[in-house]
Amino acid sequence: MSAETASALAVSVRVAVLATVLNALIGIPLAYLLARRRFWGRSLLDLLVTLPLVLPPTVTGYYLIVLLGRRGWFGAPLYAWTGWTITFTWYAAVVASTVMALPLLVRTARAAIESVDPDLERAAFTLGRSRWRTALEVTLPLARRGILAGLVLAFARALGEFGATLMLAGNIPGKTTTVPLAIYTAVQTGESGDALVLVAALTALSCLVLLAAGRLGGRWA
Amino acid sequence: MSARERLSVEIVKRLPGFTLEAAWTAGDGVAVLFGPSGAGKTLTLQCLAGLVRPDAGRIAVDGRVLFEAGTGVDVPPQRRGVGYVFQGYALFPHLDVEENVGFGLRHRPRAERIRRARAVIERLGLAGFERRAPRELSGGQRQRVALGRALATDPALLLLDEPLSALDAPLRRVLRDELSTILQDWGTAAVLVTHDVTEAYRLGDRIVVYEAGRVIQAGPRAELLWQPTSESVARIMGVRNILRGTVVKATPDRIQLRWRGQLLEAVNSPTHAYLPAPDTPIAFFIRPEYVRLIRKDRGAPDPGHHMNLMRGAVVGEADYGMTWTLLIRLDEPGAPAQGAYDLEVEVPRLVYEILEIERDRHWDISIHRGSIQVLPS
Numbered sequence: 010m011s012a013e014t015a016s017a018l019a020v021s022v023r024v025a026v027l028a029t030v031l032n033a034l035i036g037i038p039l040a041y042l043l044a045r046r047r048f049w050g051r052s053l054l055d056l057l058v059t060l061p062l063v064l065p066p067t068v069t070g071y072y073l074i075v076l077l078g079r080r081g082w083f084g085a086p087l088y089a090w091t092g093w094t095i096t097f098t099w100y101a102a103v104v105a106s107t108v109m110a111l112p113l114l115v116r117t118a119r120a121a122i123e124s125v126d127p128d129l130e131r132a133a134f135t136l137g138r139s140r141w142r143t144a145l146e147v148t149l150p151l152a153r154r155g156i157l158a159g160l161v162l163a164f165a166r167a168l169g170e171f172g173a174t175l176m177l178a179g180n181i182p183g184k185t186t187t188v189p190l191a192i193y194t195a196v197q198t199g200e201s202g203d204a205l206v207l208v209a210a211l212t213a214l215s216c217l218v219l220l221a222a223g224r225l226g227g228r229w230a
Numbered sequence: 231m232s233a234r235e236r237l238s239v240e241i242v243k244r245l246p247g248f249t250l251e252a253a254w255t256a257g258d259g260v261a262v263l264f265g266p267s268g269a270g271k272t273l274t275l276q277c278l279a280g281l282v283r284p285d286a287g288r289i290a291v292d293g294r295v296l297f298e299a300g301t302g303v304d305v306p307p308q309r310r311g312v313g314y315v316f317q318g319y320a321l322f323p324h325l326d327v328e329e330n331v332g333f334g335l336r337h338r339p340r341a342e343r344i345r346r347a348r349a350v351i352e353r354l355g356l357a358g359f360e361r362r363a364p365r366e367l368s369g370g371q372r373q374r375v376a377l378g379r380a381l382a383t384d385p386a387l388l389l390l391d392e393p394l395s396a397l398d399a400p401l402r403r404v405l406r407d408e409l410s411t412i413l414q415d416w417g418t419a420a421v422l423v424t425h426d427v428t429e430a431y432r433l434g435d436r437i438v439v440y441e442a443g444r445v446i447q448a449g450p451r452a453e454l455l456w457q458p459t460s461e462s463v464a465r466i467m468g469v470r471n472i473l474r475g476t477v478v479k480a481t482p483d484r485i486q487l488r489w490r491g492q493l494l495e496a497v498n499s500p501t502h503a504y505l506p507a508p509d510t511p512i513a514f515f516i517r518p519e520y521v522r523l524i525r526k527d528r529g530a531p532d533p534g535h536h537m538n539l540m541r542g543a544v545v546g547e548a549d550y551g552m553t554w555t556l557l558i559r560l561d562e563p564g565a566p567a568q569g570a571y572d573l574e575v576e577v578p579r580l581v582y583e584i585l586e587i588e589r590d591r592h593w594d595i596s597i598h599r600g601s602i603q604v605l606p607s
Contacts, residue, residue: 131281135281135334137336137383147322150324151324
């Protein structure tokens with residue numbers, strides 16, 4: 010295995026793990042809100058979270074540049090303040106992967122939360138639990154298989170992310186080159202030996218992930 | 231049962247296509263909310279528990295105001311001190327029996343919590359099942375866990391939503407009696423929702439009848455069954471032989487009425503004495519199990535002895551196992567009162583066999599005046 014190949018694997022795993030952690034922190038509360046609360050702007054939020062699932066990844070990447078790029082809505086003030094920009098760093102790969110994976114987690118976790126009998130939550134209320142404690146002690150534990158399945162899917166998506174990552178983070182060997190980007194580069198430059206190793210690695214990992222998600226997907230008996 | 235008022239309910243709640251407008255009170259013991267599905271009974275329970283906020287009204291338990299639209303009081307469900315047994319029980323599937331029963335005791339010290347949960351489990355005959363998951367329990371055990379979970383917190387009021395509807399018929403009967411015993415034993419004031427008239431009568435000290443979002447009658451259970459104040463209450467309670475005649479003469483204790491060419495005498499209700507003018511149309515009912523067939527081996531029927539004497543033929547019958555239902559058409563010209571027949575009569579199987587009704591189809595019948603109930607309109 011060449012140094013480039015090893016580095017691409019390392020970057021990919023690091024990005025995917027961090028993106029999955031961010032997904033858990035953002036996605037689980039979002040899934041709960043969308044499943045259980047009625048609030049103003051709920052449909053809009055639902056739409057925004059789901060959009061990366063149907064948009065071409067390059068278009069999502071483009072919007073991320075508009076938001077976070079050096080001249081972006083949030084990127085410009087950040088650059089003015091700190092002289093730092095996220096584009097072309099491995100953080101950008103994390104952000105791109107997180108956004109791309111979020112709909113998978115939110116949709117899976119939301120379905121799992123919605124399938125929890127609301128009478129169980131009402132029972133917890135009448136037994137003195139606040140909404141917050143009820144979510145932690147009743148709703149989320151009962152939806153945990155679906156939530157875990159969603160996290161596994163999110164991890165897989167983050168691992169395979171290509172388009173949005175390329176747009177926001179670029180393809181800098183040793184820095185932002187993830188496995189899918191490395192495969193693309195290897196095939197373009199005719200180094201098919203390297204490509205084959207990475208293709209095999211990604212295929213094996215994806216199979217594992219699907220098996221894990223399938224096992225977790227089984228409904229709570 | 232004392233006459234002390236413990237619960238006072240006044241609720242207005244508007245939903246799309248449905249309005250609940252209910253007001254009633256209850257004392258010690260069990261108040262049953264009875265009526266067809268979709269009449270607003272469960273919605274009332276949810277308002278009592280604070281799970282649904284009424285648009286107007288007032289709810290008070292033992293003098294403590296839980297909700298009052300005027301002053302904006304709306305105690306959240308967490309602080310109402312109201313226990314709720316849900317339809318299907320809603321036991322936490324990821325917790326065992328002891329954790330379920332102790333769920334409402336979380337604010338107490340751990341040792342006391344466990345002691346209290348164990349005491350409740352013991353009292354409900356669930357000792358030995360502490361570590362079982364709800365899915366490993368029988369229907370009856372689940373009901374007891376649900377009751378125990380609600381009662382462990384010593385609620386001022388216990389709410390039960392169709393507690394027996396999840397069970398099949400034989401178990402339902404056993405658990406109805408068990409539930410009745412537990413409710414009496416704990417003595418907590420309770421409100422129970424059901425659409426089953428037997429359940430309502432067996433479990434309720436007081437029955438509140440709901441129809442389409444309104445309370446149409448509320449009173450002690452015997453009064454509801456024996457003296458429904460209107461035709462719609464009688465229909466909802468499953469009363470048969472609801473008939474229409476005209477008043478001949480009404481006094482505070484008797485009412486004479488004309489029906490199908492007969493002059494009938496009925497007792498006026500002592501609590502709701504009703505004095506309609508002669509020739510007023512009047513609804514009344516005759517309970518099928520209180521119609522007497524007169525034996526033919528003891529001489530001719532005596533109008534002085536047999537009240538409200540009539541003659542008719544059996545034109546239809548149905549075998550219900552322990553009883554037979556006979557459809558009787560009177561020997562009178564004109565259309566029968568209920569389609570093909572005038573009266574539905576219920577006789578025990580033994581009587582059906584002794585009188586050889588299968589063979590002998592023509593009978594003199596008599597109804598005591600106390601068994602004819604008038605229904606004020």
